[in-house]
Amino acid sequence: MKRVTGFIENTMGIIFTVCGFLAVGFVVLITGFLVVSGLPAIGEIGIIQFLFGRVWASTASHPSYGILPFILTSVYGTAGAIVIGVPLGLLCAIFIAKITPKHVGIAVRGAVDLLGGIPSVVYGLVGMIVIVPFVRKTFNLPDGANLFSAIIVLAVMILPSVVSVSETAIRAVPKEYEEASLALGATKTETVFKVIVPAAKSGILTSIALGIGRSIGEAMAVMMVSGNVANMPSLFKSVRFLTTAVASEMSYSSGLQRKALFSVALVLFVFILIINLILNLVVKKERE
Template identity: 75%
Template sequence: MSGIFFVCGMIAIAFVLFITIFLVTSGVPAIGKIGITDFLFGSVWASTAADPKFGILPFILTSVYGTLGAIVIAVPIGLLCSIFLAKMASSKIAELIRAAVELLAGIPSVVYGLVGMIVIVPMIRNAFHLADGANLLSAIIVLSVMVLPNVISVSETALLAVPKEYEEASLALGATWTETVFKVSVPAASSGIASAVVLGVGRAIGEAMAVMMVSGNVANMPGLFKSVRFLTTAIASEMSYSSGLQRQALFSIALVLFIFIMIITLLLNFVFKSKKE
């Protein structure tokens, strides 16, 4: 059995190496032709123009702002929901909420995008008196809802794994149940909660279909009420008709996105690990 487990682990590593090699070999040539400065810091993307421009800075900033916005909204709500499910709710209510969370996790991305187009986009347009509600704010709201199931499920599992002795000792010292939950249980489950945040970041930054439907999909520099395009949507929207240098540039965007996710994941793991130690 140990040999089977070892082989499975090596297969996972092999997939990561294969994806890495494929993206590097496919994406580096275009960066060399365009120039790394023009590619990463250029503010204009006009891949089909007579004089094409391949600047992806608007895509990078949009992805950063969209992910941060979704995490800022989803993490507090998801953490409080997981605390309620794990430590405060009755068994019947907890089962009902868990079923709803599982249903949220199973809804396809395109359905989130469709609901966002029908509900969120008109709501944002009417609330802020805009010409078009398909903008960064709409994308952030949709992403935050999509991130919630990951944050809730993983955080709840971490909270349920906290030894009962910790909480009993806190109660024996005179702390209330609420104080025990927030000052003992949550800190003890911090590593699991950190994993939930990392998973949420990965889900938010890697989403394409839903944000394409509600963000306007226009290569503008990001603004809360401006139509924008994410790194993922830039690839999805142009890959079907791309060719030549344009196609190579899309692979370069995929390489940047891959490196971006890897850096964020490693950085978050390092921060939470240092805090835990």
């Protein structure tokens, strides 16, 4: 009896250990597969040509594989989404954490969480039907599916992460800070902006990093509103992101084109890893 129990104990211990290391295994597996399938094309095309080539013409008779347009589009699109989304989300977070009565805050927070749960294709659909025609008419363009529309959709999509993480960070600031500031004669609003927000800085930075991660990785919604042509980015031109480059050509690609798409994914993955690294450093700094 004792031996059987001991055997079961050991087996379960091993099983749990395996489960525990599964996440590590998955990360290694994903990295491995991306590197192995992404590197050959980079080698074939040449890393300088690949990363800094300005022309992507994968199906032309003399194909050219330069992904600079995708990289820049992703960077500009994310930057634009951050510029619009972060101030909006941050102000809202401050407002519901410190200024409004509690039940209003809870209601708005619920709305924000709901916004975060909406599937990206629904954002894409609404963007396609509402934003794209709106942009076309307002700016008098032949087609409204461009970088600007994508930035608007992305800005809305990053709002939930920005609001919820910033709000949590702002709420976590010790009450004494606020009381001390109020006692010194600062108004509530001054206290919030000059004492509480600086104290919650690292949480707010985390929320921005999450927003960057979300917007640089978004594929489907962006694909539906950005027009999907491999132009060098410009606000009112149809553009293609790193993510949409992978998604749009994968289904019919072959040969070097297909390999090059894996390389694009590898570049995207590296971007995400860098953002995660920065995020981790920020969080670590905060803990210290």
